Amino acid sequence: MIITDTHTHLYSEAFEDDRKDMIERAIQLNVSRFFIPAIDSTYTESMLQLENDYPDNVFLMMGLHPTHVKDNYKEELNHVEEMLAKRKFYAVGEIGIDLYWDKTTLLIQQDAFKHQIKLAKQYKLPIVIHCRDAFDEIFEILEQEKGNDLFGIFHCFSGNIKQAHQAMSYNMKLGIGGVATFKNGKIDQFLNQIDLKHIVLETDSPYLAPAPYRGKRNESAYITKVLEKLAEIYNVTQEHIASVTTQNSKDIFNT
Template sequence: MIDTHAHIYADEFDQDRDQIITRALEQGIDKILMPNIDIHSIEPMLTTQALYPDVCHSMMGLHPCYVDNNVKKNLETIYSWFDKHSFIAVGEIGIDLYWDKTYQAEQESAFITQLNWAKEMSLPVVIHTRDSIEETLTLLRKEQDGSLSGVFHCFGGSLEQAKAINDLGFHLGLGGVSTFKNGGMDQVIPHLDINYLILETDCPYLAPVPHRGKRNEPAYTALVAQRIADLRQVSVEDIDTLTTHNARRLFSL
C-alpha cells in the first residue's frame, strides 16, 4: 500500500518519526510520498528522505497557500532544486481560494509555471484544490497537451467533477475525507473509475474516522482503503492491489 501524500517531514512528527514509520510499515504501507510546500520545507523533507530512502520519496513544488508577493523569487529557488536532486513529481501545486483570494492571480500564474516544469521534465503533478476545482480544471484544460499527468489530491468533489478530472487523464487521491459521515463521498466513491484512484493521508491533517480531529499518520492509509472497499463492496486486498498499481504507474516507482 502507498500513502501518496504525506507531510511526514513536518515538525508535528519530530518527536516520534521513527515510530510513525514503523507503524506504517507494520500496516503494509511500504511507500510514503512527500509533497513539498515552500522553500522552508525543502530541507526537512530531503533530510527525512535521506533517513528513510527506501520508504520516503520527495516531490518539489510551491503550494498555493504559500504564494505571495515573493512568488517569482520562491519559484526560482524551487526550480533550481531540480538540478540538485531527483524528484518523483512536481508538487504540491494548485489553487486555494478557501482562506483568501488576495493572490488568486499569482496562484494561477504559479500553477501554470509549474505545469510547464512538469512538461519540461516529464513528471506528474500533484494538485491541491480548495474551493477551486472548477477554476483549476479551466486552467488545466488549456495546458493539457497530452503530456501532463497527475492527481487531484484530497478529492472531495462530485461525480461530474471526478469524470472531468479523469477525462483530462488525471487521478483522484482519496484520503480521510472519504471516511467522514457528512462528507458526501459515500455517494461518489462507489461510482468512481478504479483505474484512476490512489490512496493518501495528507498527514498530519484530515485524519480518517475513528481518529478524526487528531494527528493523522501514514498507517491510517489502511483505514481509507477499508472504507473504499466497504463502499465498493470489494475486498480491501483488491483496493490495495489496484491503488498500489495506479500509484506505481503514475509516479514511476
C-alpha cells in the first residue's frame, strides 16, 4: 500500500527538533510520497534540502502563498518565475486567495493568483489552490481561466457539495484532510456522493491535525486517520482508498 500526502509543509519550523523522525514515522506507515507546497522565497532553500535528503519521497511545488502576498509580492513572483525556469517542480502552489486574515490585500492577491495560474499554464503544471473565506473570489478567477490547460487540487477543501461540484468543474481534485474527521467538519456528510476519482489525501501538516489529535501539531503519519475516515465514509477498504487517491495524485502531478 502506498499513501500519498499531497500537501505537507515538512520544512516547517514546527518540525525543527524531530523532522527526520517524523518523516520516518510516516514512511513506516506506507506514507511514502510527500508533495511540498511553497509559501515564499524564505523557504526555498529548506525545500531543496528536503528533496536532496529524500529524493525518492519528496516532490516540490513552487509558488507564493496568498497570506504572503505583501508590498514586495512582485519580487516574490519574480523568484517563482526564476525557480520555475531553473528546474523541475510538480505544481504551482500553494496559490489562491485568503480573506480570513487580511481583506485589504484582495486586489494584489487576485493579481498574484492570476499571474501564477498563467505560469502554471506556461509550464503545463497543475495549480494547488489555497482558499479561505474566498470561494466566490476564487471561482470568479477560475471561471476566467478555465480550459483544458487549467487543472489541479483545491487544497483543504471545506466547502459544501455545490462548491465541490463547482471546483471539480474546473478540473480540480478535492484535497481532503483532517477536516473530514472533525465532528463539525460537515464535508463527511456529503463526500460519499462524490466519486473517489475526484479525491486526493493531504495533511497540511503541521496544521489541521485530524481527530483524535485535533489542536495538536499535525504530521504526515496522521494521514492514516484521514484514510480510516474515508474508508468508513465510502464503505471500502483503506487499501482501496490509498490506491485510488495515490493514482489520482499521479494523474495530477504526473509522477
